Amino acid sequence: MEVKVVKRILEANELIAQENARLFAEHGIYVLNLMGSPGTGKTSLLERTLEALRGRWRIGVIEGDIATSRDAERIAQHGVPTVQINTGGACHLDGNMIRGALGEMDFDGIDLLIVENVGNLVCPAEFRIGEDDKAMILSVTEGEDKPLKYPLMFQVSSALLLNKIDLLPYVDFDVERLRENALKVNPRLEIMEISCKTGKGIERWIGWLEERAKRKKG
Amino acid sequence: MEVKVVKRILEANELIAQENARLFAEHGIYVLNLMGSPGTGKTSLLERTLEALRGRWRIGVIEGDIATSRDAERIAQHGVPTVQINTGGACHLDGNMIRGALGEMDFDGIDLLIVENVGNLVCPAEFRIGEDDKAMILSVTEGEDKPLKYPLMFQVSSALLLNKIDLLPYVDFDVERLRENALKVNPRLEIMEISCKTGKGIERWIGWLEERAKRKKG
Numbered sequence: 001m002e003v004k005v006v007k008r009i010l011e012a013n014e015l016i017a018q019e020n021a022r023l024f025a026e027h028g029i030y031v032l033n034l035m036g037s038p039g040t041g042k043t044s045l046l047e048r049t050l051e052a053l054r055g056r057w058r059i060g061v062i063e064g065d066i067a068t069s070r071d072a073e074r075i076a077q078h079g080v081p082t083v084q085i086n087t088g089g090a091c092h093l094d095g096n097m098i099r100g101a102l103g104e105m106d107f108d109g110i111d112l113l114i115v116e117n118v119g120n121l122v123c124p125a126e127f128r129i130g131e132d133d134k135a136m137i138l139s140v141t142e143g144e145d146k147p148l149k150y151p152l153m154f155q156v157s158s159a160l161l162l163n164k165i166d167l168l169p170y171v172d173f174d175v176e177r178l179r180e181n182a183l184k185v186n187p188r189l190e191i192m193e194i195s196c197k198t199g200k201g202i203e204r205w206i207g208w209l210e211e212r213a214k215r216k217k218g
Numbered sequence: 219m220e221v222k223v224v225k226r227i228l229e230a231n232e233l234i235a236q237e238n239a240r241l242f243a244e245h246g247i248y249v250l251n252l253m254g255s256p257g258t259g260k261t262s263l264l265e266r267t268l269e270a271l272r273g274r275w276r277i278g279v280i281e282g283d284i285a286t287s288r289d290a291e292r293i294a295q296h297g298v299p300t301v302q303i304n305t306g307g308a309c310h311l312d313g314n315m316i317r318g319a320l321g322e323m324d325f326d327g328i329d330l331l332i333v334e335n336v337g338n339l340v341c342p343a344e345f346r347i348g349e350d351d352k353a354m355i356l357s358v359t360e361g362e363d364k365p366l367k368y369p370l371m372f373q374v375s376s377a378l379l380l381n382k383i384d385l386l387p388y389v390d391f392d393v394e395r396l397r398e399n400a401l402k403v404n405p406r407l408e409i410m411e412i413s414c415k416t417g418k419g420i421e422r423w424i425g426w427l428e429e430r431a432k433r434k435k436g
Contacts, residue, residue: 005223037255038339038368040361068366089370091309091340118366122258122284122309122338123388141359141382142257148286150256150337152307162358170388 013127016095020102020130030059031115032172033093033129034139035153038119041163043071044196045137046116050078053112054204057213060110061066062101064093064118071116071197081105095130112213121146127151132216135159141171144178151185158171159190159208164194231345234313238348245325247278248431249333251311251347253371254355256337259381261289262414263270264334264424268296269315269331270424275431278328280319282311282336299323310341313348330431339364343371350434353377362396369403377408377426384413390397404426 017162024031053059061082063072072084085093085100093115097132105113115122115131125134136157138146143166147154154160160182163173175193183191190208194201228310242249254260271277280299281290290302292320299330301319303311311333321329333349335342343352356364359382366371372378378400379402380393390409400407 003226037360038256038364039255039357043404049355065367067369068363070363070367076434090342091338117342119255120309120338122336123341126307139257140358141256141357141385145286145288146256149283149288151285167359167385167388170385 008134010126013034013095016099017128017130018100020095023107024113024130024132029089029110029113030216031108031129031131031133032209032212033115033117033124033131033134033158034137035117035124035134036118036119037121037139040119040132040137040139041196042116042119042137043074044118044188045161045163045194046075046114047078048199048202049114049206049209050075050080050198051057053210054078057112057210058110060105060113060218062093062113062115064096064097064116066090066118087118091118091120093129094127095115098129108205111217116125119163121150123152125156133158133212135161137161137163138178140167140173144174144181145174147178147181148183154185154189156183157186158212159192159205161205162193163196165193165200166198226342231310231313235346235348238313241268241320241325242331242348242350246260246435247325247328247331248434249331249347249349249351250427251333251335251342251349252351252355253335253342253352253375254337255339255357255360258337258355258357258360259414260334260355261292263379263381263412264293264332265296266414266417266420267424267427268293268298270420271428272296272398272431275330275391275428276328278323278331280316280331280333281313282315282334284308284336285407287316289402299328302367305336309336309338310345311347312345316347329435339368339371351430352378353379355379355381356390356396357382358385362399365396365399365403366402372400372403372407375404375407376430377410377423379423380409380411383411383418384416
C-alpha cells in the first residue's frame with residue numbers, strides 16, 4: 001500500500017522533472033544537482049566553484065534547505081542570482097519545488113544552474129528535478145563503506161567528490177577501498193579527490209564541470 | 219495531496235509504535251533509538267556501549283540499514299543478539315519494521331534494546347518505533363549550524379552525542395556555538411562530548427544511559 005503511494009509520487013515527479021528539463025534545454029542552461037550528507041561540504045564546494053567560474057559562466061543557484069536561509073545568504077555574497085527553497089520538513093528537493101523556484105529566475109541571464117539539495121545521502125537520489133547531471137560529495141570522515149550501504153546515490157551520480165582529504169592523516173579512511181566500493185556500484189562514476197579547505201583538486205572538478213556544461217551548450 | 223498521504227502514514231505508524239511500546243513495557247525492556255547522519259559514528263558508539271555494559275545489562279541490538287549486513291556483523295562479534303533490518307531503499311526505520319524484527323528476539327533474555335537507525339539526519343526523526351528515548355550523534359566534522367538547518371531530530375532527541383572531538387584541532391568547529399544552536403531548538407537536550415576513537419566522554423554517556431534504563435525498570 002505504502003509502496004504504491006510512493007510509486008505514484010515518483011511517477012508524478014518524473015513528469016514535472018521532464019518539463020523542467022525541456023525548459024532548461026530551450027534556454028540552453030546546463031543544470032547540476034549537488035547532493036550529499038549534512039556537513040559534507042556542499043556549500044563550500046559551491047563557493048569554490050563560483051570563485052573559479054567567475055567571469056567565464058553566468059551562474060544561478062538554487063539552495064534547498066529544510067529550514068533557514070543561511071546557505072543562500074552565504075552564496076548570494078558571491079554576487080550570483082540565488083533562490084532559496086525551504087522544504088518545510090521534506091528531506092529532498094523534487095521537480096515541483098524546482099518548478100516553483102524557476103519563477104524567481106531570469107533564464108536568459110544564466111548558462112549554468114547549480115542546485116544544492118537538502119543534506120541527505122538517501123532521499124534526494126530518488127527525485128529527479130530535470131538536471132543534466134547529479135554530482136555527490138562524500139567526506140573522508142564518513143567512512144569508505146558508504147557506497148555499499150547507501151548505493152542509490154552513488155548509482156545515479158555522474159561524479160563523486162571525495163572531500164576533506166586534508167583530514168586524511170587524522171582519520172581511518174582507505175581511499176583505494178572507497179574507490180573500489182564506489183566503482184562496484186557504479187563503474188562509470190568519475191571520482192575526484194578534493195579539499196574545499198585547501199583548494200586541492202578543485203581545478204580538476206572545474207574542468208569536469210565545464211566540459212559537461214560545454215557539451216550541453218553544443 | 220502528498221501531505222495528506224504522509225499524515226496518514228505517520229498516524230498508522232504511531233499506532234504500531236504504541237503497540238511496540240506496550241510490548242516492551244510488559245517485558246520491562248528499555249529501548250533506545252540511535253540516530254544520526256551516515257558515518258557520524260553510530261556503530262562505533264554502539265560498540266563502545268556494548269563493551270562498557272558487558273556483564274551488567276543483557277542487551278539486544280536491531281541494526282537498520284538500506285542494504286548490507288555489515289553493521290550487524292560488526293555488532294554480533296560482541297556476542298549480543300542482533301537482528302538486521304534491510305529497509306530496501308527506505309530512508310528510516312518505522313514501527314512496522316521493528317514489529318517484524320521482534321519475532322526474531324527473545325524478549326525474556328534482554329533488559330535493554332538499542333536500535334541503530336538508518337544514517338540520515340532527517341527522516342528517522344519523524345517515525346516513532348516504540349522507543350523510550352531517542353539519542354542522536356553529530357560529529358564535529360558536520361558543522362555547528364546543523365541544529366538550525368535540521369531542527370526536528372534535535373527537537374525529538376533526549377541526548378545529543380557530539381562525536382569525533384579528537385578531530386577538533388583539525389576542523390573549524392565551535393563547540394560553544396553548537397551548544398547554543400542545539401539548546402535553542404531543544405532546551406532540554408542533554409549534550410555530551412565524546413570520541414569513540416579515544417574513548418573520551420564515553421563514561422558520562424554510559425552513566426546517562428544506565429540512569430534512563432534504571433528509571434524504566436523501576
